[in-house]
Amino acid sequence: MRSGAWRRELTDELGQGLPPGRLVTDPGVIPSYAHDEAEWAPYGTPAAVVRPRTAEEVRHAVRFCLRLGAPIVPRGAGTGLSGGANAVEDCVILSTEAMTAIKEIDARERLAVVEPGVVNDHLRAACAEQGLWYPPDPASAPWSTLGGNVATNAGGLCCVKYGVTRDYVLGLEFVTGTGELVRVGRRTAKGVAGYDLAGLMVGSEGTLGVITEITVRLRPAREPEHTVAGHFSSVVDAGHAVAAVAEAGLIPSALELVDRHCLAAVDEWKHMGLSTEAEVLLLGRTDSAGPAGELEADAMLACFERAGATYAVRSTDQYEAEALFEARRLAYPALERLGPVLTEDVCVPRSAVPEMLARIEETATRHDTLIANIAHAGDGNLHPLLITRPGDEASKRRAQAAFEDVIAAALRLGGTVTGEHGVGLLKRDGFTAEAGPAVLALNRAVKDALDPRGIFNPGKVVA
Amino acid sequence: MRSGAWRRELTDELGQGLPPGRLVTDPGVIPSYAHDEAEWAPYGTPAAVVRPRTAEEVRHAVRFCLRLGAPIVPRGAGTGLSGGANAVEDCVILSTEAMTAIKEIDARERLAVVEPGVVNDHLRAACAEQGLWYPPDPASAPWSTLGGNVATNAGGLCCVKYGVTRDYVLGLEFVTGTGELVRVGRRTAKGVAGYDLAGLMVGSEGTLGVITEITVRLRPAREPEHTVAGHFSSVVDAGHAVAAVAEAGLIPSALELVDRHCLAAVDEWKHMGLSTEAEVLLLGRTDSAGPAGELEADAMLACFERAGATYAVRSTDQYEAEALFEARRLAYPALERLGPVLTEDVCVPRSAVPEMLARIEETATRHDTLIANIAHAGDGNLHPLLITRPGDEASKRRAQAAFEDVIAAALRLGGTVTGEHGVGLLKRDGFTAEAGPAVLALNRAVKDALDPRGIFNPGKVVA
Numbered sequence: 024m025r026s027g028a029w030r031r032e033l034t035d036e037l038g039q040g041l042p043p044g045r046l047v048t049d050p051g052v053i054p055s056y057a058h059d060e061a062e063w064a065p066y067g068t069p070a071a072v073v074r075p076r077t078a079e080e081v082r083h084a085v086r087f088c089l090r091l092g093a094p095i096v097p098r099g100a101g102t103g104l105s106g107g108a109n110a111v112e113d114c115v116i117l118s119t120e121a122m123t124a125i126k127e128i129d130a131r132e133r134l135a136v137v138e139p140g141v142v143n144d145h146l147r148a149a150c151a152e153q154g155l156w157y158p159p160d161p162a163s164a165p166w167s168t169l170g171g172n173v174a175t176n177a178g179g180l181c182c183v184k185y186g187v188t189r190d191y192v193l194g195l196e197f198v199t200g201t202g203e204l205v206r207v208g209r210r211t212a213k214g215v216a217g218y219d220l221a222g223l224m225v226g227s228e229g230t231l232g233v234i235t236e237i238t239v240r241l242r243p244a245r246e247p248e249h250t251v252a253g254h255f256s257s258v259v260d261a262g263h264a265v266a267a268v269a270e271a272g273l274i275p276s277a278l279e280l281v282d283r284h285c286l287a288a289v290d291e292w293k294h295m296g297l298s299t300e301a302e303v304l305l306l307g308r309t310d311s312a313g314p315a316g317e318l319e320a321d322a323m324l325a326c327f328e329r330a331g332a333t334y335a336v337r338s339t340d341q342y343e344a345e346a347l348f349e350a351r352r353l354a355y356p357a358l359e360r361l362g363p364v365l366t367e368d369v370c371v372p373r374s375a376v377p378e379m380l381a382r383i384e385e386t387a388t389r390h391d392t393l394i395a396n397i398a399h400a401g402d403g404n405l406h407p408l409l410i411t412r413p414g415d416e417a418s419k420r421r422a423q424a425a426f427e428d429v430i431a432a433a434l435r436l437g438g439t440v441t442g443e444h445g446v447g448l449l450k451r452d453g454f455t456a457e458a459g460p461a462v463l464a465l466n467r468a469v470k471d472a473l474d475p476r477g478i479f480n481p482g483k484v485v486a
Numbered sequence: 487m488r489s490g491a492w493r494r495e496l497t498d499e500l501g502q503g504l505p506p507g508r509l510v511t512d513p514g515v516i517p518s519y520a521h522d523e524a525e526w527a528p529y530g531t532p533a534a535v536v537r538p539r540t541a542e543e544v545r546h547a548v549r550f551c552l553r554l555g556a557p558i559v560p561r562g563a564g565t566g567l568s569g570g571a572n573a574v575e576d577c578v579i580l581s582t583e584a585m586t587a588i589k590e591i592d593a594r595e596r597l598a599v600v601e602p603g604v605v606n607d608h609l610r611a612a613c614a615e616q617g618l619w620y621p622p623d624p625a626s627a628p629w630s631t632l633g634g635n636v637a638t639n640a641g642g643l644c645c646v647k648y649g650v651t652r653d654y655v656l657g658l659e660f661v662t663g664t665g666e667l668v669r670v671g672r673r674t675a676k677g678v679a680g681y682d683l684a685g686l687m688v689g690s691e692g693t694l695g696v697i698t699e700i701t702v703r704l705r706p707a708r709e710p711e712h713t714v715a716g717h718f719s720s721v722v723d724a725g726h727a728v729a730a731v732a733e734a735g736l737i738p739s740a741l742e743l744v745d746r747h748c749l750a751a752v753d754e755w756k757h758m759g760l761s762t763e764a765e766v767l768l769l770g771r772t773d774s775a776g777p778a779g780e781l782e783a784d785a786m787l788a789c790f791e792r793a794g795a796t797y798a799v800r801s802t803d804q805y806e807a808e809a810l811f812e813a814r815r816l817a818y819p820a821l822e823r824l825g826p827v828l829t830e831d832v833c834v835p836r837s838a839v840p841e842m843l844a845r846i847e848e849t850a851t852r853h854d855t856l857i858a859n860i861a862h863a864g865d866g867n868l869h870p871l872l873i874t875r876p877g878d879e880a881s882k883r884r885a886q887a888a889f890e891d892v893i894a895a896a897l898r899l900g901g902t903v904t905g906e907h908g909v910g911l912l913k914r915d916g917f918t919a920e921a922g923p924a925v926l927a928l929n930r931a932v933k934d935a936l937d938p939r940g941i942f943n944p945g946k947v948v949a
Binding site: 187227242266269371401403442450457 | 639864
């Protein structure tokens with residue numbers, strides 16, 4: 024722990040080099056920056072919070088911290104689920120939330136240039152006005168920012184067809200570990216000049232630099248989607264439907280699984296009148312244009328039925344379809360209302376989805392832990408949500424044991440410990456197991472090369 | 487230059503550790519491994535060529551070279567156009583051409599696992615048998631290998647819609663700069679565990695390791711394409727048609743430009759009876775299913791006509807359409823028959839294509855140099871081909887000056903010096919100009935981190 028004098032020096036000097044209002048030292052405000060949504064992971068108390076408005080201010084703060092040896096924890100909206108934005112003791116939280124300019128949307132080149140604090144949904148709305156579409160749609164899209172999305176390589180619902188954040192990042196501006204402001208990547212459709220540093224920054228969870236500007240690729244606005252909904256009497260049956268969709272060669276624009284624990288929690292909160300007759304709801308979508316879309320929706324429906332759906336239907340009402348997907352997006356916050364939630368993010372081969380869901384059920388029983396399931400099922404990316412009772416330490420310990428078992432099961436099935444949430448703190452042990460010593464050493468070598476002083480988000484991703 | 491004794495030690499000992507036939511020291515064979523298709527770039531004489539058949543043999547060779555301090559130049563089929571596989575004096579050429587196994591094609595997971603020596607077209611054919619498709623299709627696809635495609639992040643014709651090699655690489659096995667065999671990436675649809683080392687290896691041109699196995703993502707086989715052909719009286723008019731297609735929000739599955747120099751050279755070689763009435767041929771394709779494809783083809787045709795096509799037609803004959811694209815693919819080898827060709831690979835924003843084409847024409851006139859044009863026009867990725875007369879040193883110097891001017895023009899228009907061929911040796915100065923010192927230093931830091939002894943392909947990409 025640093026001395027009070029060190030902390031005073033830090034805040035006095037850091038504040039002097041920045042316009043008024045950028046530095047936050049109010050002890051009433053600072054705790055709200057101490058962690059992201061992964062409260063389960065450890066966090067310390069930040070010495071200060073900086074909310075810069077320009078790249079130059081970011082550079083100033085980084086250079087200052089380099090001089091003083093103060094660790095920097097970059098932060099977007101704090102909606103992360105792995106503790107990647109959790110404070111280390113006496114760090115400077117560098118929040119890009121105030122850098123909210125959409126600098127450019129170029130319809131001809133189909134790209135947008137934004138500051139890192141732009142909220143995902145705001146960018147999507149601005150693009151839609153010009154007949155364009157920014158696909159990556161994490162469930163946190165109403166709150167999470169592009170900077171955080173890039174730092175975690177955020178996925179979402181549509182990535183089963185359209186890919187993840189990395190697939191849309193063309194170029195980045197960021198402040199490096201030596202305090203320089205650089206641009207990597209490009210504005211052109213293609214480019215192979217040098218190593219893919221823009222790609223390397225994506226998903227690096229704030230450990231290699233602070234992003235100050237993002238150039239993303241856009242797509243033309245797409246056709247309205249067709250929605251297929253199916254009820255299943257077990258998650259395993261629903262998993263078989265998911266495997267059947269993949270085997271049929273279909274590429275849905277979304278394929279989401281929500282179990283009854285989630286549906287009940289959403290209903291309890293939002294009174295959406297969702298059916299709780301189903302053990303599991305599977306939601307499929309296709310956005311292929313014209314008759315192809317009709318055929319694909321019918322084919323998906325047939326897959327649901329063959330896998331044993333107790334009820335399956337093509338939704339003809341866009342409002343109803345939207346409500347179903349809204350329920351999917353609200354599942355996580357709805358469950359959080361019930362008690363501390365430990366969020367899993369394993370991703371397994373598509374064909375292993377039924378087996379993985381069975382092992383999750385078995386794990387829940389063995390550890391006497393309530394595990395709710397939401398899943399980007401079409402990607403094999405499952406989010407078992409381990410729910411504990413507030414203040415019940417024994418249930419917390421059981422949940423933690425179940426968490427480790429789910430990770431181990433995913434690795435045994437050829438999966439990864441994190442599909443889209445990132446390693447942060449919660450998945451550091453899992454990542455170590457997944458990568459093995461040689462690959463971990465390569466990760467460490469990259470970290471040391473680009474952050475030679477080790478000031479960016481120490482302890483995250485690589486220990 | 488190393489001593490003869492050093493070279494003898496190298497070949498004796500290296501050969502002893504490998505099965506018979508892996509080590510090539512025949513002075514009649516070695517020169518064929520001295521350079522890729524970029525003869526213009528400098529190259530030395532290899533001390534030896536190794537053609538391993540297993541990852542273990544690759545590791546053996548790398549460890550041996552590490553011990554002896556011998557530089558390693560990894561090589562695929564040698565179809566590169568930037569000198570990335572050109573030998574440095576007394577290096578060991580590590581050719582992966584004999585590692586030709588397609589280890590697995592998994593229709594359910596839509597992925598393939600291949601050794602690096604698998605020829606692109608062979609993989610595509612094997613996938614097609616299972617109703618699957620590996621999209622990246624460089625014009626060299628009949629000869630180039632997956633290892634080389636990955637090392638250069640190869641593009642091709644369909645990447646205007648389907649992306650480049652990086653978009654399909656899920657995982658890699660490779661031998662590191664410390665002689666370890668590692669696996670990075672994954673087999674799952676998504677994954678964010680640690681830095682994107684697989685993505686970093688893609689396009690690293692053999693400077694960070696030797697790839698021994700590649701896991702690629704596949705797509706379902708697609709619908710037959712609709713082809714639109716247009717004749718234009720100038721490259722600039724054709725450029726306007728390209729810009730019009732982008733502005734109309736169309737995403738063609740190919741949009742290729744071929745000028746009359748190329749058409750004439752192909753005709754002279756292959757007697758394909760191509761029209762030489764057109765100054766420029768523009769070939770567009772769409773593979774959207776059903777009526778959507780029809781509509782898109784019609785819309786593309788209208789763009790061609792509005793931009794001033796002297797003749798434009800939707801091809802109804804698949805054989806004729808294939809012949810036109812075959813002519814496109816043969817343009818480069820056909821021109822090579824006329825004399826040494828210096829190949830450009832600039833990529834500019836789509837809307838800058840007409841301006842860039844105009845500047846290329848102006849450059850050709852100014853330097854009295856014949857410049858033929860082929861282009862992945864829909865991507866803004868242009869391949870001006872600078873043709874010299876064999877043995878004419880003055881024309882070679884003029885071509886080199888024109889080459890530099892084309893690069894400078896592309897950078898001024900917001901472009902990059904290399905869209906898909908790589909930096910190698912030919913684009914090293916251009917890359918230095920494009921990146922600037924801070925980004926160059928980051929590239930160098932990554933190189934030093936992953937190849938600490940500097941044995942992999944020294945002097946390529948980063949000087």
